[in-house]
Amino acid sequence: MFITFYGVRGSIPSPGPATAGYGGNTSCVHVQLADGRHFIFDAGTGIRALGKRLMEISDPLTVLLTHSHWDHIQGFPFFAPAFQPDREIIVCQSLPREDATHMGALQQMNGHNFPLDLSRVPSRIRYVNEPTTFFRGEDLHIERKALNHPGGGFAYKLQEDGVTFAYVTDNELDPPGRHATTYDQWVEFVRGADILIHDSQYRESDVPQKHGWGHSFISQVRQLASDAQVRCLVLYHHDPDRSDAELEEVRLETEAFFRSHKQTIVTVVAFEGLVLEALGQRSGDAVLEVRGSPPKVKAARSSK
Ligand SMILES: [Zn+2]
Ligand SMILES: [Zn+2]
Numbered sequence: 001m002f003i004t005f006y007g008v009r010g011s012i013p014s015p016g017p018a019t020a021g022y023g024g025n026t027s028c029v030h031v032q033l034a035d036g037r038h039f040i041f042d043a044g045t046g047i048r049a050l051g052k053r054l055m056e057i058s059d060p061l062t063v064l065l066t067h068s069h070w071d072h073i074q075g076f077p078f079f080a081p082a083f084q085p086d087r088e089i090i091v092c093q094s095l096p097r098e099d100a101t102h103m104g105a106l107q108q109m110n111g112h113n114f115p116l117d118l119s120r121v122p123s124r125i126r127y128v129n130e131p132t133t134f135f136r137g138e139d140l141h142i143e144r145k146a147l148n149h150p151g152g153g154f155a156y157k158l159q160e161d162g163v164t165f166a167y168v169t170d171n172e173l174d175p176p177g178r179h180a181t182t183y184d185q186w187v188e189f190v191r192g193a194d195i196l197i198h199d200s201q202y203r204e205s206d207v208p209q210k211h212g213w214g215h216s217f218i219s220q221v222r223q224l225a226s227d228a229q230v231r232c233l234v235l236y237h238h239d240p241d242r243s244d245a246e247l248e249e250v251r252l253e254t255e256a257f258f259r260s261h262k263q264t265i266v267t268v269v270a271f272e273g274l275v276l277e278a279l280g281q282r283s284g285d286a287v288l289e290v291r292g293s294p295p296k297v298k299a300a301r302s303s304k
Helices: 047-054 183-190 218-228 244-260
Strands: 002-007 028-032 038-041 061-064 088-092 124-127 141-146 154-160 163-168 195-199 232-236 266-269 275-279 287-291
Touching (some): 028 047, 141 183, 163 275, 183 218, 195 218, 218 232, 232 244, 266 287
Parallel strands (some): 061 088, 088 124, 163 195, 195 232, 232 266
Antiparallel strands (some): 002 028, 002 275, 028 038, 141 154, 154 163, 275 287
16 A cells, blocks of 8 residues: 655645645545555645646546545645546545535536536546445445544545555544544544554644634644554644644654653654555565655754
């Protein structure tokens, strides 16, 4: 399984010199399975660069959206494969059932919010509401779990060739009020995952005014990775105001946390261009490789 990061930012694209290292594009991760199939998690602005790369091949593509906040759908109208007449694209939108007027990745292409109407998009787009049952029976297992996030949405867990990959973004591990999924349920959902990608938007200094906005503290995510004994933790969906220097500080803090707890969890602060390679049963040996180096920036302060 190859996992490549095209957008790692939350809320809104944040280009500029302070974020150029880790990248300013919003959520988009490409996963190529051991059997060659392509899955795309979220269609933030990062999907534009991915789309250009995918023009080199003609394979069918599957887009799994966590929810339809702008930072997860806004890149779709600029996804070049959608404009190829013979391209087959499966889209799972994760729309709330009760709201028929809800605007998703495709409904935004209506002539008002985007110049073209969806009827003029030539690719063969197919909607799948229940990816867990749609893919059942193949050499692939997909599970979803309800996010603690305003408006709702789903996290995904994908298992193939002995590798477990979990994509959990826009999730508040300890929200005020009712939990769609409790902390203990999250621990069970991601337990033993080879790769856990989790929303890590906030630091303690960012709240309390953002409590209930649907994102997690980096410290809570570290604890989750520790309690669930994952193999590799990827901190993801960075706050648009988080500079490269602060993200470097987060990386050092997180590595120090696991060292002090005598845990060998591989930690990566997601950046555009990051590639993770997880080899499963077909290779005969489980291997996890992190390719690409974090941007060279100095931490704002020394780590504790
Ligand atoms: Zn988001
Ligand atoms: Zn959101």
